[in-house]
Amino acid sequence: MAGPGSELPSGPVAPMLLSWLTGLGAGMVLLSFMQKLLYPYFWDDFWYLLKVVCCGFRMEMYRLKGELVTVLDKFLMHAKKQPQKPFIIYEGDIYTYQDVDKRSSRVAHVFLNHSTLKRGDTVALLMSNEPDFIHVWFGLAKLGCVVAFLNSNIRSVSLLHCIRSCEPRALVVGADLLGTIEEILPSLPGDISVWAMKESVPQGIISLKEKLSTASDSQVPHSHHVASNLKAPYLYIFTSGTTGLPKAAVICQLQAMKGSAGLWAFGCTSNDIIYLTLPLYHSAGSLLGIGGCIELGATCVLKKKFSASQFWNDCKKYNVTVFQYIGELCRYLCKQPKREGEKDHRVRLAVGNGIRSDVWREFLHRFGNIKMCELYGATEGNICFMNHTGKIGSVGRANFLHKLFFTFDLIKYDFQKDEPIRNEHGWCSHVKKGEPGLLISPVNAKNPFFGYAGNRKHTEKKLLCDVFKKGDVYFNTGDLMVQDQENFLYFWDRIGDTFRWKGENIATTEVADIIGMLDFIQDTNVYGVAVPDYEGKAGMASITLKPNTSLDLEKVYEQVVTFLPAYACPQFLRIQEKMETTGTFKLQKFRLVEEGFSPLKISDPLYFMDKLKKSYIPLTKEIYDQIILGKIKL
Incomplete structure (x- = not known):
């Protein structure tokens, strides 16, 4: 029997309660219908922005605790917690987190014992995609050095310009690129020591590989690389701009941390196996790719270069679940002859930029239900977009919540004069939705622009001043974008030179x-x-x-x-x-x-x-x- 107070409602109460519950249910259905009709992307936007807030909150907590955690610090944490987990797989060889930690420590000890490098010095790195690129990068980072990634395709005058512009104390070159350095060796500044990842080297070059064979792999004292300021330079990544020769964009520790959160923000986890064919000297390969794997504690399958014919075989062989792309990569894959079992793989996500809408559709049709995570961002820029909804062709979506964290404007541009349009008062104007406009982003404490190494004029040329009012300063992306009626953003074209x-x-x-x-x-x-x-x-x-x-x-x-x-x-x-x-x-x-x-x-x-x-x-x-x-x- 039911005890006192447990009786079911009776009399007029029951119909009232039933009516109230029915009304509540109908209201919820109506509310859900109105949300999908008027704001169909609410939950996509909400969960994405929640991730952004969580990422910012996590970094703020580190700061409040007095811990300035860097990408290198996170790598060292993983090397301690999961030493035997594969970090890099390259040409069938497996390099665990512990392997990379020890090999990079050997690099650090070589420079500690055989050079005069000190914390804050710049070292240029000219290497193709290979594990030693990461070993040298991390080894120098353990000494607190700033590493300048040189484009492995450039030669002669351009290469010499890049080396001079970042003023390195040393230069490390891969075995396959030694000939490129030999061409310019007589023209290099005399105070630069050149180290090669090769045992037999010409006169004037030091064999790093030979010294690594006898170097200690013991831990380098934390005091060598402890971060005193997250805005301190961490890397120089070269980018071609409107002024001609490549410029060394300053990547600080904070930017590297933000870049490393990209894969996580798109839904990648520590269980993912990420396939990376993009060059490590680019920010997409180094910050988003390698940095992203470190943020997750995941595994990276690294390739020397992209091969359309080997791509899907590699994905099956290594159980790849995520790959990084540029638009050209996806187009090359779509141009390959059709084969049986093209959808027989474990890839669930693709992260990258620059894929055309028609290639996007064809890629999904041929290769299966892969979520394409398109993004936009310049190496040196202070603004980025991430297409978290999967809308084909879009680089991202803006709304009032988004603008709280990523402020930007699209302004009118004169294509004939190749400059922003200003009215009779000298101010710039916003474009209407659906019209292409120059993407600019305010430069302030929340969204700093760190500029380029060397000549300050290069940094100043990327800034627009007195845009909407006296004294305001904006970063000029040099990109034209279109925002549609649903607030989706689309890349339209590059401007200038x-x-x-x-x-x-x-x-x-x-x-x-x-x-x-x-x-x-x-x-x-x-x-x-x-x-x-x-x-x-x-x-x-x-x-x-x-x-x-x-x-x-x-x-x-x-x-x-x-x-x-x-x-x-x-x-x-x-x-x-x-x-x-x-x-x-x-x-x-x-x-x-x-x-x-x-x-x-x-x-x-x-x-x-x-x-x-x-x-x-x-x-x-x-x-x-x-x-x-x-x-x-x-």
């Missing part, structure tokens, strides 16, 4: 300077042109000749392949009698970009880069048609 090709930013003035070194060239105007079915824009150079000289196409070919990375070599040449300039005497690019490389539209002589003939050859209608149809690969 930079375009993107093969996943790399190409500075047009750097390419023009190399071509301009030829004695028969008067002026060179370099720009990017759209090519169907390709990500980014292919390089094109419009040139004028000096009086009484003739064009030597083989010499132009030899010049660009000798002094430029393969991705920066112009695919097309256009010979003009006279260069057009703007009112401020800048070379006019707008019309040239619009006209592209079609011999049907352009009466000027056009040429195409032919790698087999080692020369530029006339761009005929037949060659043009084959490029458009994809029969000739760029």
Whole structure:
């Protein structure tokens, strides 16, 4: 029997309660329906921003405890807690967290015992993707050194410029890139010691590999690398900008920590196996990839370079669950011949940037239900976006909550004058939704911009002042974005003297300077042109000749392949009698970009880069048609 006070409601109370519960249920259904109708992405936004808040809260707690935890500190924690867990898998070899810790300690002890390096010194690192890249990076970090990642594709003048601009005390080079350094060895500043990961080295270079064989792997005292300030420089990562030669972006400890949280924010866990083919000298590979694995305590399958034919075999072989991409990588995979079992893998997430909507759709159709986590962010920038909803084509979503943490504006831009539009009072204006605008972000204590090493003018050129009011300062991303009616953001184009090709930013003035070194060239105007079915824009150079000289196409070919990375070599040449300039005497690019490389539209002589003939050859209608149809690969 029921005891006192346990009787069920009876009389008029029961219908009232039933009516109240029914009303509550109907209200909840209506509320849910209205939320999905008026704010369909509420919960996606909420959970994503909750992660952002948690990340910030965690870092603030470290600060309040007096603990300035860095990426290196997190790695050392994992090496202690899970020493035998695989950290790096490379060409079938497994390097555990403990292995990487000990090998990097050997590197640190070599420099402690055989060099005068001290805390705060800069060391340049020129290596391909390999475990020793990470061993040297972490070993130098254990000494409190700032490591400058050099692009392994650049040579000659550009490489020498990069080394000089970051003023290193030492340079470490991989065995496969030793020849690149030998080319410029006589021109290197005399106070730089050069170390090679090779036993037999030429005179003037020290064998790091030989000294590692006898070095101690004992722990390096924490006092060598303890962080006193999270805004202290940690890395220099080179980025091509509008001023020509690459610039060394300052990456502080705080930026590295934020970058390492990216994989976690997209839902990766310590159980994931992350496939990394992107170059480690880029922030995507080093900060998001390696740093992201460290944040999670996960395993990274590292490849020397991307191979479309080996990609899915590797994913199956190593049980890969997450991979990092750039748009070109996904396009190459979609261009591969179809095979049986393409959806037979464990990959669940792909994290990266620059994938076109059509490639995105085709990729999902062919390779299965993989969540594409598109993001946007410049190496040196103070603004980033993450597409946490999976909306195809978008780099992220903005709303009033998002703007509390990531403030930005899209302003009107004059494409002819190549500068922001200002009204009669000198202020910039916001674009309407659906219109492309220049992405800018305020520079303040919450969103600092750390700039570049060396010449301060490079840092100042990335800033816009007095934008909406006197005294305000904004970081100029150099990117045009579009925000739609649902507040999704889409990358539209690069501005100025930079375009993107093969996943790399190409500075047009750097390419023009190399071509301009030829004695028969008067002026060179370099720009990017759209090519169907390709990500980014292919390089094109419009040139004028000096009086009484003739064009030597083989010499132009030899010049660009000798002094430029393969991705920066112009695919097309256009010979003009006279260069057009703007009112401020800048070379006019707008019309040239619009006209592209079609011999049907352009009466000027056009040429195409032919790698087999080692020369530029006339761009005929037949060659043009084959490029458009994809029969000739760029």
